[in-house]
Amino acid sequence: MTYQTDLKLFIDGAWQSGEGRDCMAVTNPATGETLAELPLASKADLDAALLAAERAFPVWRGTDVEKRGAILRKAGSYLKANAKEIGALLTQEQGKPLKEAIGEVYGAASMFDWYAEEAKRDYGRTLVRPVGQRSIVQRQPVGVVATFTPWNFPIYLLAKKVAAALAAGCSVISKPPEETPGSTNAVAKALAEAGLPQGVFQLVHGDPDMVSRHLMGSPIVRKVSFTGSVGVGKHLMGLAADGLKRLTLELGGHAPVLVFDDVDLDATLDKLVPQKFRNAGQVCVSPTRFYVQEGIYDDFIAGFAERTGKVQVGNGMDDATQMGPLAHERRLPAVGDLVADAKAKGARVMAGGEPMGNANFFQPTLLADVPLEAKIMNDEPFGPVAVARPFKDLDEALHQANRLPYGLAAFAFTNDLTRANILGDMIEAGMVGINSFAISSADAPFGGVKDSGFGSEGGKEGLETYQVVKAIHMG
Structure with missing residues (x-):
């Protein structure tokens, strides 16, 4: 057209x-x-x-x-x-x-x-x-x-x-x-x-x-x-x-995603990866900080990396494209600098991590074992980068979810109904998705707390x- x-x-x-x-x-x-x-x-x-x-x-x-x-x-x-x-x-x-x-x-x-x-x-x-x-x-x-x-x-x-x-x-x-x-x-x-x-x-x-x-x-x-x-x-x-x-x-936000060890991991990953790279991660409620219970952490990283590598990147007008470019050329160095900082502080690059081709394309990226002092764990990347860390128990997961001054959206995946109720009550965010990313609709309030x-x-x-x-x- x-x-x-x-x-x-x-x-x-x-x-x-x-x-x-x-x-x-x-x-x-x-x-x-x-x-x-x-x-x-x-x-x-x-x-x-x-x-x-x-x-x-x-x-x-x-x-x-x-x-x-x-x-x-x-x-x-x-x-x-x-x-x-x-x-x-x-x-x-x-x-x-x-x-x-x-x-x-x-x-x-x-x-x-x-x-x-x-x-x-x-x-x-x-x-x-x-x-x-x-x-x-x-x-x-x-x-x-x-x-x-x-x-x-x-x-x-x-x-x-x-x-x-x-x-x-x-x-x-x-x-x-x-x-x-x-x-x-x-x-x-x-x-x-x-x-x-x-x-x-x-x-x-x-x-x-x-x-x-x-x-x-x-x-x-x-x-x-x-x-x-x-x-x-x-x-x-x-x-x-x-x-x-x-x-x-x-x-802005920096949405945490808490993944507990009682989930169907493959089914959960099939939900998580497309959401992470929707609109090249340029989404205020994009799932970004993935905290995964330690018993399934290694399998989670492997499965997420495999799916990330299969994301088709290209011109949005092409039918095969699953992720388009970043909207601004200034976003390329901004995202690249956050990835470089995380790598320098010990994060492992499991997929992507680099600009690609011409124009404003950046590879879909997964960083594992990202230290809390890395900038990307504290500043919203607003790009196609997922960061992951393991956690031990519910208390640690809640602490990490609420650690930042942001509170727009948060997500959690668990099959334990009691735990789901606690998460809904205790996560500090204007919107919480439990086993779902469907948090924006005409009939529901959309907004944040804190910063x-x-x-x-x-x-x-x-x-x-x-x-x-x-x-x-x-x-």
Whole structure:
């Protein structure tokens, strides 16, 4: 499929092209070729987006919930009807295999479908009062929302924020990643085709620091939702403090995987390895730190290494590809340096460990016996590298799982139900998968604890994060 070249901003219901604006190149990480030129928003563009969102908010807030839901459902239908074409854009921009990209588009559509219905279940409550008095509690939209999303799941993460905010009755200004504009523009097209009123949704690309400072510096924006790194999240907290803006932060993780000796090892490995190398490991909840009970550790390492060596790496547009490139050329030295540090400190390379070919490809990698002082045991690699260590018992496994300041996702594999209950209770993470990696769905909250952020997206919690609570008392 030929990549679309007509990239634009979407402000106040109209598409804005590149005339008079700075532009940046969009490249294919698998080939290095330039795909298109992306226009970047100026401060004047951001001001126009702010004014449009402010003007549209009372209109959208007052729109009947049935009509809101119908528009969201139409947007979801547009995404599903065009999933193959949008997925191909995503693969060319970001690198992930086409099947994964198409699946991401369907995942984004599921967000619009689910929140179209959840908006109708947004009930308040009545408090017990003496005869003749009434006290009720309502949830109301917070106002104009600014969202910031990353490049690893650009369509899904954008839809997760936007669908909930629109369902709540908010107007939205979104800054998706500049690396994947063709696929994220499809969300704006879906909403425009669905009949969303003018100004309710704007999509702008631009210099991240300038855009975040300008939008968050405006009193028009009442709420900010960000998905990205811990460092940037802390920076945005500082910007939000000046205006006392509400925040949802979904930040980095370093997900532990606890594997106990009562599992079916082959069946467990068949689950673990594909998940580790999904999206080349560029997943905030990617299983990364593998702690394996010592009685099965050697067999685990052998089986993981064998499967890792069979992962087909290549251009995501090729049907045989199971893992594509890293999304940025800067990720190659970052991942390589972590592997080199681990090797220097005593880790064994059981598979991979090197860049491969041209462009941004890195071998699927397994490191065994990785010492705790290695950087990769403490810093998220965000790449196709699994690290493994043995453990003796449940207490040691829990200590290692909770050792880091991150707490986004964690996973455990065991057939002991009592142990599974303890793990679910004691692991410090916003999401825990027991014998499963299915932790992200439209109807479930997604978010972290500790340095992995606060607030949730998805589920009824995702709707509530775009609302304020009001108590009304009548005597």
